[in-house]
Amino acid sequence: MQDTDIEIAELAKALAHPARLRILRLLLATPGCIGGDIVGAVGLAQSTVSEHLRILKAAGVITGEISGPRICYALNPAALEPLADFIGTLTAPSAAVCCVPDEKEIS
Amino acid sequence: MQDTDIEIAELAKALAHPARLRILRLLLATPGCIGGDIVGAVGLAQSTVSEHLRILKAAGVITGEISGPRICYALNPAALEPLADFIGTLTAPSAAVCCVPDEKEIS
DNA sequence: TTCGTTAATCGTCGATAGACGATAATAGTG
DNA sequence: CACTATTATCGTCTATCGACGATTAACGAA
Numbered sequence: 001m002q003d004t005d006i007e008i009a010e011l012a013k014a015l016a017h018p019a020r021l022r023i024l025r026l027l028l029a030t031p032g033c034i035g036g037d038i039v040g041a042v043g044l045a046q047s048t049v050s051e052h053l054r055i056l057k058a059a060g061v062i063t064g065e066i067s068g069p070r071i072c073y074a075l076n077p078a079a080l081e082p083l084a085d086f087i088g089t090l091t092a093p094s095a096a097v098c099c100v101p102d103e104k105e106i107s
Numbered sequence: 108m109q110d111t112d113i114e115i116a117e118l119a120k121a122l123a124h125p126a127r128l129r130i131l132r133l134l135l136a137t138p139g140c141i142g143g144d145i146v147g148a149v150g151l152a153q154s155t156v157s158e159h160l161r162i163l164k165a166a167g168v169i170t171g172e173i174s175g176p177r178i179c180y181a182l183n184p185a186a187l188e189p190l191a192d193f194i195g196t197l198t199a200p201s202a203a204v205c206c207v208p209d210e211k212e213i214s
Numbered sequence: 215t216t217c218g219t220t221a222a223t224c225g226t227c228g229a230t231a232g233a234c235g236a237t238a239a240t241a242g243t244g
Numbered sequence: 245c246a247c248t249a250t251t252a253t254c255g256t257c258t259a260t261c262g263a264c265g266a267t268t269a270a271c272g273a274a
Contacts, residue, residue: 005125005132013123017262018112021193025112028197036220048263050222069220069271077198084198086128087191090135091184124232143250155233157252162231176241176250 004082011083014059019044020052027062027075035070111189118190121166126151127159131182134169140179 015021022042026034039049053073056062060079065072122128129149133141146156160180163169167186172179 005128008128009123009125012119015190015193016116016120016123018109018116019262021112021115024197039221044262045264046221047223047265051262054222064221066271069218069273071221075197077194080194080198083122084191084194086122087184087187087194090131090182091187091191120231126232151232152234153251154235154253158232161252173241176243176248178251 008082008086011059011061011080014056014061015083017052019049020056023049023052023056024061024075027073034073035067038073115189115193118166118168118187121163121168122190124159126156127163130156130159130163131168134180134182140172140174140177140181142174142177142179145180 015024019042023038026038026041030037036046038053039046042049042052044052053062053064057064060076063074063076065074122131126149130145133145133148137144143153145160146153149156149159151159160169160171164171167183170181170183172181
């Protein structure tokens with residue numbers, strides 16, 4: 001159970017910064033690819049934003065795909081499942097499962 | 108939206124440590140009050156555990172009630188709702204609501 | 215190939231987190 | 245009141261985070 005907790009803690013740490021939440025919201029609101037627009041949107045230095053993107057990528061929350069000279073970032077919400085499950089366990093001690101059991105392959 | 112992100116980041120930070128996750132699991136598995144049993148369970152120094160408990164309490168994730176010479180800690184899962192909502196927004200861009208609709212007003 | 219654009223990396227700095235032992239503070243008991 | 249048990253706080257240390265400027269790497273276009 002310890003490595004699971006470590007994994008969940010890593011995910012939570014990835015979300016534990018307003019700038020990273022902002023980036024995720026930005027990616028959610030922008031279905032297409034955006035590259036350095038993130039830098040302008042969060043109002044931080046380019047290197048700082050790159051570091052935040054690296055952290056999010058390392059946690060698996062986003063994916064980066066090279067698209068010409070820039071990089072297309074996209075959300076990977078499935079990576080957050082362990083964290084979501086943990087929160088769900090805490091918030092719903094009685095009604096454990098509420099959703100469809102496998103939403104992995106939807107398309 | 109910024110203060111919301113800060114609040115969510117604070118919640119995520121509270122979960123961003125294996126020892127704190129362990130404490131939360133312990134509280135979930137122990138409906139009754141436990142005090143210093145947490146210290147023995149997590150295997151850290153008493154002062155360190157007290158600090159983790161303080162962080163969790165500051166985030167509102169747990170509550171502490173004085174019960175004689177010891178303190179009864181209890182989960183307060185409702186405090187995690189902003190974080191859970193955020194994750195839900197990311198993970199379910201299309202199917203927004205999947206659960207019981209009466210928990211909060213779904214917006 | 216050379217240039218311009220974009221992203222990642224490096225080095226550095228200050229601030230914060232995390233751990234510990236030691237020391238208070240609190241509450242019940244004799 | 246004195247004593248014990250439990251918890252919180254303090255002081256200190258190391259490690260990590262977060263931000264920045266500067267530099268480097270990768271790629272398309274001229």
